[in-house]
Amino acid sequence: MLLLLASNISAQIQDPVSFKTELKTINDTEAEIRFTASIDKGWHVYSVNLPSGGPISATFNVEKIEGAKLIGKLTPLSKEIEKFDKVFEMKLRYFEHSATFSQKIKITGSSYKIKGYLEYGACDDESCLPPTEVPFNFQGKGSTKAVAEAAKDEETSSKTLKEEPVTALAVDTLAIAKTDSVASTDTVAKSDYWKPVISELQSFGGSTDHKNLSWIYIFVTGFLGGLLALFTPCVWPIIPMTVSFFLKRAKDKKKGIRDAILYGVSIVVIYLTLGIAVTLIFGASALNALSTNAIFNILFFLMLVVFAASFFGAFEITLPSSWSTKVDSKAESTSGLLSIFLMAFTLTLVSFSCTGPIIGFLLVQVSTSGSIVAPAIGMLGFAIALALPFTLFALFPSWLKSMPRSGGWMNQVKVVLGFLELAFALKFFSVADLAYGWRLLDRETFLALWIVIFALLGLYLLGKIRFPHDDEDTKTSVPAFFMALVSLAFAVYMIPGLWGAPLKAVSAFAPPMKTQDFNLYTKEVHAKFDDFDAGMEYARQQGKPVMIDFTGYGCVNCRKMELAVWIDSKVSSIIENDYVLISLYVDDKKPLPSPITVTENGTERTLRTIGDKWSYLQRIKFGSNAQPFYVLLDNEGKPLNKSYAYDEDIEKYVEFLQKGLDNYKK
Incomplete structure (x- = not known):
């Protein structure tokens, strides 16, 4: 029974941080108490002197001190990670993997004693630990020099903090004071x-914990991005041309299918390499800091606005034509697997004006998730979706006849993506706005802009707004009508938020409710x-x-x-x-x-x-x-x-x- 109880306790008690405490002598009159922490992966320990109203700061607490006095305050020696937290609306500083704190003391007597504790707070992405104490108790002999210097000092007598009396109680007899407002007629002690009810609690089953599905979410996001890229004018017309080329140049159908499959695999390898490169360039810690770094979020905001303008038809973001020309000529002069790979690389270069903004938006999103493998997983999903039709149409050539013909609808796809990128750009500007305290994008301002953006998207899909590359005589299709219906309904849904409605559907994107100037919601x-x-x-x-x-x-x-x-x-x-x-x-x-x-x-x-x-x-x-x-x-x-x-x-x-x-x- 005791073993079962112990196993149940250890199943839920978390101990992600372990501290080592030591006293190091600096010279004859000074020493330092050093706290060194080992922090489990995914957890972080908060630094010192965080703003009020935030999480627990690391603090040095003295219970008793004789023959010594403190020099300065508790000082972190490890490199801090600093980021803005949207929930607390403040910049927070913390440590990952390891942390070191130091408190210097001056020895003023022939002997010294110092007793106390370090208090710290620790959190991961789902939970936080209560304030935790790291006790210390050091004593030793002071040198003659320390005594001499202390005698010259006006404040020779160090202040002794007397330990308050405590009441020792066993776990099962812990006495808690009654509250005056509650009658004390209870017969239950x-x-x-x-x-303890640990075993009874465990009999109901394990705790209902949040499961981290972020990798699946990132892959699905990348896959959907790849599907959207397929329907752009830079990619869709290329599909039948490429598949027909492989089937016709091959001596037999099997070789044509094999080449088309290798072509699709090459696309996956290229984009997966791009995702891995992003991780290697930025590094894990940098990717984790991107999510709330104000400067990066301003850059992301500007980047997405530029991408949106490109999709609206203001200009095209293209790579130098010489790049695709050289790669294409190289593909023609080679054969085998290298030729197929170079053809896939040519596709990525030629289609960049359409896929570039989608890839850019995807990389911004997944990079700010803080996961080191997120860019690679996102690009894997994107590449599989992009490569899938080349392989399927090679396996089933008859499907090519049923493909929708190229036309103005593909430009509609680009413009819709432009509206979405413009909406998400505001999310990144909001993070920077909160970090610097500009108050330019309070919650109601953010919602007002989103209401306008999605209302305009609905009007565009109904043919009431035209952009440079749109056909003048294009009629509203049935899919476009239903998309317009959803977009306009979403705009109407957000209107009550201007007066404080919670709007759960956008709570992950909008600024905190605290930034709302006019709030009628009190529930x-x-x-x-x-x-x-x-x-x-x-x-x-x-x-x-x-x-x-x-x-x-x-x-x-x-x-x-x-x-x-x-x-x-x-x-x-x-x-x-x-x-x-x-x-x-x-x-x-x-x-x-x-x-x-x-x-x-x-x-x-x-x-x-x-x-x-x-x-x-x-x-x-x-x-x-x-x-x-x-x-x-x-x-x-x-x-x-x-x-x-x-x-x-x-x-x-x-x-x-x-x-x-x-x-x-x-």
Whole structure:
């Protein structure tokens, strides 16, 4: 049973950061306390002195110091990564893979003692850890020189921080003060509320975690980009010509099919090489920083605007004609696989005026995802879609007769892509606008521009607007009509957002709700309690189940869940009407009335703040230490369903809440 309990705890307790602490002597009178961290892949540790309202900064805390004094403040020695965070609306600095902090001290006595702890915060893409302490306790002998220098100093007597008295308690007898507003007639002991329920929680199954499907998403995005490129005037007319060439020049049909397949494989190799080259040129860390780097986002904005203008017909982005001429002549003078590869390379050069803006947009999107392999995966999807028809038409030549003929509809495809690139360009400008605080693109301004863009797109598809390369007498086709209907409906859908409507469909692109100057939307879910025992007591009196929300002021994904999931009418109705919601902030820095010493896994820990207490509760009762973390309890503190982590699927969240209610009624 103990082994099972231990395995359940280790299954959810995350320990992505390990610190090594050492005292290094600088000279006879100075030394430094150095903290060196090893950080698991995908996690990061925040640096020092972050702005207020942001995540947990690394801080140096002294509990007792004798015969020494601090010199300066805690200093990071590792190279920081700095980026703008849209959720916190501020620049954040953090470390990946490893981090080193240093605090210098001056020795002022014949002997010295210093005891305290380093506190830090750590997050990955889905969850954050509560503020974590790295304790230290050093002592030693001071030199004669140190004593002499200290005697000359006016401030010789170092200030000693006396350790506050603490109350030692075992895990199962941790006493929590009652809240005055709640009656104390409960027959259930407080320790029962805090009793571990890890095995009971695990019996419901594993936590509902968010699954990372980013690679699949990137591949599908690239594939769709390749399909769009097929229908442009630079690619579509080339397909039948190329397939016919391979079939006619071959002595037999099998060789023609083989050459066409090799031609398609060559296209995949060329574009895949391009994606790998982007990764090698920029590097993994640079790609990760692109997503919120203001300068890069301004460049991306300008790039997409230029691409959009090109698709509208203002000009064509083409490579030097001499490049394609040389490659084409080389292909004719060679044979075999090299000839086929050079022909595929000629296609990429000739079609660049149409495929270039699509590839540029795709690379911008996937590069800012932060994944080192994203450009290669995106280009693989793009290339497979682009190469697929050459292979299929070679295998089934009769299909060539059913291909739609080239015409004005292909230019319509380009213009539609131009509108979409113009819309997405605003997303990148928004990041830079938030970083510099220009306030040029607040949420309502962004939405107003998107409303206009998609309304104009709808009018274009209906033939009310014409661009230079459009046919004057082209009638509105049935597909164009339905696309116009969708575009205009989307524009109308966004109009309420000007007055504060959430608009979940565009929440990933639009600036934060905080930038909205005029907001009539007030439907937000608020916790009834921020104290565990008071909330449990109230729920018992009201005969309602409890929803515990382990959260943090510095938890990005906690805010995402509240904005994307909790405001849903079904979710908010269940939480507000059927549950007692208790939100426990694990990074709440308000001090406890007096520190509490607990023994956890054989190690003595001191709980100093309210956040420490709630973090401890999450670990010992539920065997977890990451946020967001949601758990449903009955009036005795026993789980009603499996826990829930970061997953913005509303239907899953409703199912999670409803199953807890059903089990409570049973």
